[in-house]
Amino acid sequence: MAYTSADLQRQLQRIDGKGYPAYKDIRGVYMFDDFTLFIDHVQGDPFAAPSRLRARVPMSAAGFPPDAYANRSREIALRDFLARAFSAACRSFSDRGRGSGKSGLMAMDMPGQEILERSSIVITDEYVEARFVAGLPAHGRRVLGRQAAAMLCEDVPKIVDAALKYAHLNRQALAHHLDTAEDADTLRGRLASLRLVAFVADGSILPRRSGVDDRPLQGETVVPFRSPDSLRVEVDLPHRGRVSGMGIPTGVTLIVGGGYHGKSTLLLALERGVYNHIPGDGRELVVTNPTAVKIRAEDGRSVEGVDIRPFINNLPNHADAAAFRTDNASGSTSQAANIIEALEVGAQVLLLDEDTCATNMMIRDARMQALVEKSGEPITPFIDRVRQLSEEMGVSSILVLGGSGDYFDVADTVIRMDSYLPRDVTAEAKAIAAAHPTGRRQEVAGAWPAPTPRVPLAESLNPRKGRREVSIKGRALRAVLFGTEEIDMTAVAQLVDEGQVRAIGQALNLARERFMRPGQTVPQVIAAVMEAIARHGLDILDPRQTGDYVAFRPYELAAALNRLRSLRVEVGPALKTPG
Ligand code: ADP
Ligand code: MG
Numbered sequence: 001m002a003y004t005s006a007d008l009q010r011q012l013q014r015i016d017g018k019g020y021p022a023y024k025d026i027r028g029v030y031m032f033d034d035f036t037l038f039i040d041h042v043q044g045d046p047f048a049a050p051s052r053l054r055a056r057v058p059m060s061a062a063g064f065p066p067d068a069y070a071n072r073s074r075e076i077a078l079r080d081f082l083a084r085a086f087s088a089a090c091r092s093f094s095d096r097g098r099g100s101g102k103s104g105l106m107a108m109d110m111p112g113q114e115i116l117e118r119s120s121i122v123i124t125d126e127y128v129e130a131r132f133v134a135g136l137p138a139h140g141r142r143v144l145g146r147q148a149a150a151m152l153c154e155d156v157p158k159i160v161d162a163a164l165k166y167a168h169l170n171r172q173a174l175a176h177h178l179d180t181a182e183d184a185d186t187l188r189g190r191l192a193s194l195r196l197v198a199f200v201a202d203g204s205i206l207p208r209r210s211g212v213d214d215r216p217l218q219g220e221t222v223v224p225f226r227s228p229d230s231l232r233v234e235v236d237l238p239h240r241g242r243v244s245g246m247g248i249p250t251g252v253t254l255i256v257g258g259g260y261h262g263k264s265t266l267l268l269a270l271e272r273g274v275y276n277h278i279p280g281d282g283r284e285l286v287v288t289n290p291t292a293v294k295i296r297a298e299d300g301r302s303v304e305g306v307d308i309r310p311f312i313n314n315l316p317n318h319a320d321a322a323a324f325r326t327d328n329a330s331g332s333t334s335q336a337a338n339i340i341e342a343l344e345v346g347a348q349v350l351l352l353d354e355d356t357c358a359t360n361m362m363i364r365d366a367r368m369q370a371l372v373e374k375s376g377e378p379i380t381p382f383i384d385r386v387r388q389l390s391e392e393m394g395v396s397s398i399l400v401l402g403g404s405g406d407y408f409d410v411a412d413t414v415i416r417m418d419s420y421l422p423r424d425v426t427a428e429a430k431a432i433a434a435a436h437p438t439g440r441r442q443e444v445a446g447a448w449p450a451p452t453p454r455v456p457l458a459e460s461l462n463p464r465k466g467r468r469e470v471s472i473k474g475r476a477l478r479a480v481l482f483g484t485e486e487i488d489m490t491a492v493a494q495l496v497d498e499g500q501v502r503a504i505g506q507a508l509n510l511a512r513e514r515f516m517r518p519g520q521t522v523p524q525v526i527a528a529v530m531e532a533i534a535r536h537g538l539d540i541l542d543p544r545q546t547g548d549y550v551a552f553r554p555y556e557l558a559a560a561l562n563r564l565r566s567l568r569v570e571v572g573p574a575l576k577t578p579g
Contacts, residue, residue: 005032005157009149016145020045023136023143034061035160037152040544046101046138052546055160056129063166068178069123076551077181077276079121081174083111085163086121086130093155098147102135106151106159108547113214113283114275114496115181119503119538120547128164131547176279179239184276186237188287194233194247197349197396198270198288201245202226205282206262206269207420214496216282223262223420230424231415243285246422251390251412253398254429262420263400267353270398271494274553289396292349293342293555294493296356297331301488304562305569307452310385311336311361312378321378322452323571331358332379337562338491339382343395344451345523345558350389352382353400363404366439374443384443386410392448406440408433452572456525456561458516460568463509472509474501480560482508492559499550504560506541506549507533511561522561522569526554 008030015022023042030037034057041052069075087110098104108120108130122129134151137144162168187199200206204225207217216222227233227246234244248270255263273288305323312321312333319326329337335358339350354362364372364381382397387410389395401407408414414429415422463483465471473481477495480487482505495501507529515528532540538549561567 003028003030005030005037005153008037009153012143012145012149012152014145015143018143020138020141020143023051023148032157032160034058035157035164037156039152043102043136045141046099046103046135048101050102050105050107050133050135052131052544053134053156054129054131054545055156055164056127057160057164058127059125062128062164064123064128065166066125068166068174071182073182073185073276074178075123076117077115077178078174079118079123080111080115080181080278081169081177082121082123082128082130082163083108083118085169086132086159087111089159089163090132093151093159095151098137098151099144100138100140103137103144104147104151105135106132106155107134108132109497109499111278112496113277113281114272115177115278116275116497116500117538117551118499118547119541119545119549122537122539130160130164131545133547173279180279180284181276183237183239184284184287187235187243187285188273188290190235191287191289194235195250196233196247197250197253197292197398198248198273199233199235199245199285200225200227200248200266200269200273201243201285202232204245204269204284204286206265206286208265208268216280226421228415228422228424230426231413231422240285245285246415248398248415249413250394250396252386252396252407252410253413253415254407254411255398255400255415255417256402256425256429257417259402261417263402263417264353264355265420266417266422267351267398267400271351272496274494275496289349290553291347291555292351292398293347294351294353295335295338295342296353296491296493297358297361298334298338298491299329299331299358301329301334301337301491301563302327302565302567303329303333303337304567305452305454305571306337306340306562307449307571308333308336308340309449310340311380311382313380314375314378316378322449327565332361334358335361340451341558341562342555343393344454345526345554347555348395350395350397352397354403355400357382363406364440364443365404365406366441369440369443380443383407383410385448388444388448405429405432405436406438409438453521454569454571455519455521456511456516457568457570458512460566461508461512461516461564462566463512470509472502472505474498474505477501480505480508482564485564485566487560487563487565489560489563492556492563494553495556497550499548500552500556503538503541503549504552504557507552507557508560508564510541511557522558526558526561529557530554 038054090106095104137147233247408429416425
């Protein structure tokens with residue numbers, strides 16, 4: 001039996017002035033003129049988490065041409081565009097003067113500079129659906145029925161009209177949004193065949209307004225990106241046509257230059273280049289191999305059963321480097337674990353900035369080698385593994401370095417940032433390397449050791465908190481709250497949206513419930529979660545069909561698992577394959 005918006009209006013009038021729990025009666029489905037309103041969850045009181053609603057518009061009324069969601073790139077970009085429109089419309093209709101607590105609030109998370117798949121907008125051939133929250137109005141703890149009716153029966157239809165109907169949206173802006181995303185995906189997809197790990201288009205604007213404002217820096221002082229001729233690559237894109245820019249080849253790339261010349265800014269743009277950006281961002285055509293992972297030192301983190309032998313051996317106190325465990329990693333061991341864990345789940349590009357690396361993990365110069373013999377130093381620095389990574393493992397590295405010229409010997413490409421503009425100084429660096437030998441000995445002994453597989457134990461993940469069987473939350477970009485544990489994500493650089501953090505928390509639980517089985521290794525479990533999401537959408541993370549979740553990469557999911565202090569894994573010889 002279907003209710004109408006008139007029924008909802010009558011219902012709200014009937015409960016006007018009653019105690020707040022009377023709102024529970026409006027849970028249900030209501031047919032409006034040209035959409036359906038689902039009131040899925042009604043908050044218990046005006047100060048509780050707001051009520052959850054969905055507005056579903058049939059495609060016949062929404063009117064989006066099939067071309068607007070004809071492929072993954074365009075569908076995600078369309079959903080992103082609608083989320084921005086819906087969020088903005090909610091803001092303009094939110095009226096917090098409507099009573100106590102969250103009364104009058106209407107909201108959907110506003111996306112940032114990246115275009116990401118979000119569960120707040122769902123599109124199928126049949127309909128467009130927006131998921132949002134509302135604070136049902138109250139005076140004290142009494143229902144304000146008339147205000148609620150104005151919100152739900154008058155304002156919501158206006159929001160739906162403004163944000164979910166093709167005819168009322170800015171068509172040009174929408175087309176540009178979709179084309180921009182499709183071009184970026186196309187460009188990223190071309191990288192491998194061009195033997196590139198990243199591309200930075202000429203004219204790109206890399207610097208941001210501030211450390212807390214991700215919009216492009218503005219003003220006359222901003223220097224648009226311009227590729228050195230020797231690294232310039234041209235690519236034809238479906239919408240923009242031919243674009244030119246700097247291609248960073250596979251292999252080992254150094255970004256050098258004096259302090260404050262734009263090195264870290266370039267690397268940060270490359271970190272974010274795994275995502276698409278909105279028109280006007282300045283990084284629309286800055287794309288990076290989608291598996292690129294930013295690596296840094298992260299002392300204090302826990303490490304569970306990670307084979308760090310490529311970098312660390314012969315630890316004092318007989319710690320096992322093949323299954324290294326600690327509750328409190330040092331700078332170098334944490335960085336080693338970060339690298340191995342990224343490789344474990346398939347990273348093909350590592351991004352490192354000396355500002356955030358452990359020096360002893362990066363380099364041991366000739367004098368230090370002379371003073372402290374190899375047998376007294378457990379660390380094999382990155383400089384002695386980076387070529388092997390490239391040649392044997394097919395893993396490229398991009399390093400920001402201002403301090404150590406020893407890396408000239410192992411680099412394929414050296415880019416110097418000079419007043420924010422890149423120069424190709426590879427030949428110069430090689431000539432200097434030949435003229436000034438470092439005198440250091442390479443410290444690698446033999447091939448890259450076959451990694452020890454790790455099998456995560458489901459029982460080591462516990463989402464319970466107090467009486468709640470499952471309690472999972474995100475805390476901005478900083479932490480996943482999983483049961484009673486707070487997983488520190490502050491060193492995981494490539495998270496850009498709180499919705500990703502929330503989704504990763506749920507994904508850990510999905511992994512625990514469905515995929516952590518005897519013999520299933522970390523990369524197998526992570527891949528199974530990603531595949532389930534690819535097949536069923538973000539809703540597989542939460543049966544409540546909320547708008548809370550944003551797509552994430554396997555690397556960030558693995559990063560959360562690896563930082564869970566309760567995590568226990570079975571390693572190496574204990575490993576049994578099933579069946
Ligand atoms: P480095 O890592 O070489 O020390 P940064 O990348 O941190 O330098 O950049 C130093 C400052 O210059 C930052 O405030 C950054 O916003 C600014 N900056 C970077 N690139 C540009 C550019 N292309 N135009 C204008 N300012 C820039
Ligand atoms: Mg820097």
